Every structure is written in C-alpha cells, then in structure tokens.
Amino acid sequence: MAAEAWPPYLLLACVGLYLLAKAMRLRRRMRTTPPPAVMDAELVERLNAGRGPE
Amino acid sequence: MNGKLAARFSKPYVTAHRFERLRYCRKCGSVTSLRGAACSSCGRSGTLRPLSRMGAGKARLRVLLEAAILAAAAVAAVYLSPNPLEKAIAAILGAGLLTGCALLLRRYSSTFAPYRLHRLLLDQTEQIARGLDADEKAAEADYDADRYLDCYEKLREIGEFLLTDRIRYNKIICLDHFVLRKDMDLELESVVPHKFSKLFARYLWEVSKVNRALIREKTLDYALRFRGDIERLPYGPELMTNVASAALRSRSNLGACEYLIGDYAVALPRDRFLRLCSLLAASRGEHPELAARAAAVARSRYAGDEAVQRLARAFS
Numbered sequence: 001m002a003a004e005a006w007p008p009y010l011l012l013a014c015v016g017l018y019l020l021a022k023a024m025r026l027r028r029r030m031r032t033t034p035p036p037a038v039m040d041a042e043l044v045e046r047l048n049a050g051r052g053p054e
Numbered sequence: 055m056n057g058k059l060a061a062r063f064s065k066p067y068v069t070a071h072r073f074e075r076l077r078y079c080r081k082c083g084s085v086t087s088l089r090g091a092a093c094s095s096c097g098r099s100g101t102l103r104p105l106s107r108m109g110a111g112k113a114r115l116r117v118l119l120e121a122a123i124l125a126a127a128a129v130a131a132v133y134l135s136p137n138p139l140e141k142a143i144a145a146i147l148g149a150g151l152l153t154g155c156a157l158l159l160r161r162y163s164s165t166f167a168p169y170r171l172h173r174l175l176l177d178q179t180e181q182i183a184r185g186l187d188a189d190e191k192a193a194e195a196d197y198d199a200d201r202y203l204d205c206y207e208k209l210r211e212i213g214e215f216l217l218t219d220r221i222r223y224n225k226i227i228c229l230d231h232f233v234l235r236k237d238m239d240l241e242l243e244s245v246v247p248h249k250f251s252k253l254f255a256r257y258l259w260e261v262s263k264v265n266r267a268l269i270r271e272k273t274l275d276y277a278l279r280f281r282g283d284i285e286r287l288p289y290g291p292e293l294m295t296n297v298a299s300a301a302l303r304s305r306s307n308l309g310a311c312e313y314l315i316g317d318y319a320v321a322l323p324r325d326r327f328l329r330l331c332s333l334l335a336a337s338r339g340e341h342p343e344l345a346a347r348a349a350a351v352a353r354s355r356y357a358g359d360e361a362v363q364r365l366a367r368a369f370s
Contacts, residue, residue: 012151019154030162033165033169040072
C-alpha cells in the first residue's frame with residue numbers, strides 16, 4: 001500500500017474504532033439502566049433519605 | 055355540619071410512574087410536583103415542561119453533531135485518497151461505517167431516553183427535593199389563606215414523593231375541614247402514620263362511616279397495633295366495629311383479625327354478621343375459636359333469624 005494512501009485509511013480506522021467503542025458503551029448503558037419502576041423507587045428513597053418517617 | 059366545607063376534589067392525576075408527575079421550569083430550572091400552570095418557585099406561567107424532557111434537545115443535537123462529524127470524516131477520507139481506485143475503496147468503507155453507525159443508533163435508540171432519565175433523576179435529586187420543599191411552602195401559604203382545598207390537593211401531590219408523617223398529618227388536618235362523602239376520592243392507606251395519632255384515628259372513624267372499602271391491609275394493621283389506644287377514645291368501639299366490618303371483605307383477613315372480629319361480632323350490623331357467617335362456612339374448621347364465638351352471637355342475638363341460623367349450622 002502506498003504511503004500516501006495511509007491518511008484516508010487511518011481516518012476510516014479511527015471512525016471504526018470510535019464506533020466500536022460507542023457500541024460497547026451503548027451495550028453497557030443498556031445493561032446498567034434500571035427499569036422505570038426501579039428508578040421510581042430509588043428516587044423516592046433518595047428524596048426521603050434523612051427526612052425520617054416521622 | 056360543624057362549620058365543615060363541602061368540597062369537590064379534582065380528579066387525581068394518574069401516571070404509571072411517580073417521576074412522570076415532575077415538571078421543571080424552563081426559566082428558573084426549579085422542579086415542581088404540582089399540577090398548576092405557574093411555577094411554584096418563580097411564579098411564571100407556561101414555563102413548566104415534563105422533567106423527562108429536560109436536556110432532550112441538547113441530547114438530540116449531540117447525536118446529530120456526532121453523525122455529522124463521522125460523515126465529514128468519511129468524506130475527508132474519500133477526498134484525501136490519491137487515485138480513483140483508492141477513492142472508491144474509501145467511499146465503500148466510509149459508507150459501510152456510516153451504515154454501521156446508523157444501525158447502531160437504531161438498535162440502541164430505545165435506551166437513550168431511559169438512560170438520560172436515569173442520569174437526570176440521579177443528578178437532579180437535590181433540585182427535586184428543593185422543588186418539593188417549595189411546593190410544601192406553597193401549600194402552607196394556601197392553608198394560611200384558608201384555601202384548604204388547594205392546600206390539600208398540593209399536599210396530595212407532594213405526598214406522592216415525601217412519605218413522612220408530617221405530610222400525612224397536614225393532609226388529615228386539611229381533610230378535617232371538609233364534609234366527607236362516599237363519592238370523594240378519599241385517601242386512607244397513604245395517610246396511615248407510623249405512630250398512634252388521635253388526629254388519624256378521628257379521620258379513620260369519619261372515613262369508616264362513609265366508605266368502609268378504603269380500610270385495607272395497612273389500616274387494618276394500624277388498628278390492630280394501636281387497638282388499646284383506639285378503644286380508649288369516645289368513638290373507639292364504634293370505629294373498631296367498622297374496622298372489623300371492613301376486615302370481613304376478604305377471607306384472608308379472618309386469620310389476622312380473628313380476635314378483633316370475634317370481640318366485635320356482637321356489634322356488627324346484620325349484613326356484616328351474615329358475611330362473617332358465610333366466610334366461616336366457606337372456611338370450615340380453619341378458625342374454630344372465631345366460629346365458636348360467632349355461633350354464640352348467632353344464638354344470643356339472632357335466635358329467630360332463619361338466614362343466620364342456617365349459616366351458623368353450616369360452620370358450627
């Protein structure tokens with residue numbers, strides 16, 4: 001491969017790596033995002049933390 | 055009617071999740087749980103938006119910007135290629151990467167909003183807590199201005215998030231200003247406090263007279279826990295009779311409320327005593343002590359009542 005052909009392929013390789021990292025990040029987000037019912041319960045728990053039941 | 059007010063509550067705002075009730079002000083950024091059009095912090099009207107939409111515009115812009123940068127990189131790769139063959143290869147690779155990006159966004163697009171909402175709820179907890187405090191102050195102002203209905207409706211919204219006895223007592227204090235009717239959207243289970251309270255016992259008595267169906271597990275548990283305190287009140291026996299009547303709604307309550315029902319069986323109205331007899335007949339042998347006490351009441355109080363005697367024979 002000619003030396004002058006490297007910059008475009010390097011650019012495309014960077015785009016590919018970025019997409020790969022993004023895919024992994026989105027996959028992790030999907031696994032770690034709780035369902036809405038859990039978000040709801042956690043929010044109420046945080047809002048009442050330190051207030052005491054009485 | 056002891057100076058009590060006739061009130062009509064607005065329909066409760068029903069949402070699948072509590073966070074859907076929260077709105078934020080586009081001008082001052084404060085969060086509110088109230089339904090009104092005006093922000094409870096800055097007082098501006100028409101500036102409230104659902105909290106879940108906070109930052110949605112920026113997130114969409116970020117996705118578009120990211121896609122534009124990737125497209126520009128693919129175009130730059132084609133432009134930088136030295137000959138037509140290399141340009142064609144770069145174009146094919148660039149198109150493939152952009153297609154991959156589009157597929158990736160499409161595959162995970164359904165997770166964007168829940169993820170952003172989760173981050174938002176975590177980051178904005180302090181802001182939400184401050185907003186609820188401002189809402190409570192607005193409710194206090196309504197109470198001070200004798201606007202009890204507005205105050206109660208505000209507290210009802212705040213009480214969805216703040217599960218403290220203070221909010222519960224304040225709600226009961228407001229409800230004490232109204233004539234309670236069966237057609238009202240009254241709440242009972244959500245105002246059950248942690249400690250014994252004469253205020254709540256009185257409200258429970260009022261509610262038990264107009265809508266016994268509202269007495270459910272949490273209230274039954276409260277009545278059993280503080281039975282001694284309640285019975286010492288002037289209206290205590292009547293209240294406990296109503297609670298015993300309510301406990302007869304479900305067969306599963308017979309075990310938990312066996313002694314309460316047994317003690318108040320003699321005071322139960324005839325239809326509730328018939329209900330008790332039919333429950334005992336359906337669960338024959340499961341509650342022998344209660345069955346014996348009910349049979350004694352049937353003999354002493356309903357001696358000439360054929361319907362009661364027939365059922366009493368079925369379980370005794």
